[in-house]
Amino acid sequence: MLYVKDILLQLLFALTPFVLYTIYYRDKAENYSKQFITITCMICLFMSMTFPASVQKGIIFDVRYVIMFFGMVYGGITTGVVLLVEFLIYRLLIGGQGIFSAVIILSITFSLSALLSILYRRCSEYRKLVTFIAGISFSLIPIGTMLATEYHYTIQNLNFNILVMPVQNSLGIWILISLFNKAVSDKELYLRYLQSEKSETIAHVAASLAHEVRNPLTAVMGFLKLLKDDSITKEKSQKYIDICLEEIKRTEVILSEYLSIAKPNHSMVEKIELVQQIYAIIDIITPYANMNNVTLEIQHLEDQLYVSANPTEIKQLFINFIKNAIEACAVLPSGNVNICIERQSKFAKIAIIDNGVGMSIEQMDRLGSIYFSTKSKGTGLGLTLSYQLIRSMNGDVTVRSKSGEGTQFILTLPLFD
C-alpha cells in the first residue's frame, strides 16, 4: 500500500506542468513559452525531490528523469541544463548515502534525455516509440546502476525497486507527455480558429462594403456623362469635378481602411488617435448597418484622444463590438447603434449602445468566454478576442443589458501618456 501512495504522489507532481499550463494559458491567445516550461519543471522537480519515495534513509526516488526529459522535449537543452543544476544543488543539500549513485545515473540519463528529446522533436512519427524507450530506459538505468553501486540495499528492497521505479517513470512520462500534447494541440486548434474568426468578420463586412463602393462609382459615372455635354457652363463642370473627386477620395479612404484591417497583424504598438479611428471604422461598417436597417450614430465631446495600441487590433476590436450591436438590432424595424466617446481623467471611455435584443443575466455572465454564441452562424470568438485585447491594453470592459431592451458595452482604455 505504501508503494501505491508513493507512486500516486510522484505522479501528481509529474503532472505539475500540465496542470499549470491548463490554468495559466486557458484564456490566452498564445501557446506556451520556453520560460514557462523551465519554471514549471523547476517547481515540479523541487516538489518531487522534497517529498520523494524512500525505503532507506539517504536513498530517494522521485520523478526527476521524467521532468528532465519533458523539460528538454518542450523547453530544449537550456531547460535541461537549468534542471540539471537545480538537481545537483538540491541533491547535495539533501545529502545522504545515495548521492554518488544519483550523480552517475543522472549523467547517463541526462545525455540520453538530450538525445531522445531531439529524436522526439525531429521524428514526429516515432514519438510514441521514443516516449516508450525513455520510460523503459529511465527505469532500467537506475536499477542497473543501483545494483552496481548499492548491491545490498537493492537486493534487500528488490520489490520496491522493481515496482516503484518502472511504474513511476514509465507511467509518469506517458501520462505527462500525452496530456500535455493534447492540451497543446487543442490550443493550436483554438489559435487557428481565432485567426479564421478574424478573417471571417472581415469577410462579412467586405460583402456589404462591395455593395457600397458601387454607389459612389455610379455617381461618378453619372457626373462624367454630364461633363461630356459641351453646353455645360464652366462653373457647373468645376462643381461636378469636385463632387467626383470627393466621392473617389471617400471610396479610396474606405478601401484602404478596409485593407489595413484585412492585412495580417503586425505587432507594433503605435500612438493612435481614437476619434478619427472610430470614424474610419464607422465608414467601413456603415454598409453592413444599412444592410440590416440599422442607423449608426457617433457622439464625442473631445476631438482628439490618443491611446497606444496595435492599429490592426484596435480596429478589429471596435468592429467586433459594433458588428455585434448591429446584429443585435437586425431583427428590429428601426435599430439604432450609438457610439459615445469621452475622456475620463486618464482614460478614454467608449460606450457602444444599441436598442437590440439584449441579453439575460446568464448570457452576460458568459460573455467573453470561448465559443459562447447565441447566433446560428456565430463563432463566439469575437468577444473572446476583444476582451483579451482590452486586457492586454490594460483597459476594462463593462456591460449592461436587459433582454428585449438593448445593450450597453463600455470600454475604458488608458490614454497615451
Ligand code: ADP
Ligand atoms: P458571435 O458574434 O460570433 O456570436 P461574439 O463573441 O462576438 O460571437 O459574441 C458572443 C455572444 O454575445 C453573441 O452571440 C451574443 O449572444 C452576445 N452579444 C454580444 N454583443 C451583444 C449585443 N450588443 N447585444 C446582445 N447580445 C450580444
Ligand code: MG
Ligand atoms: Mg460577433
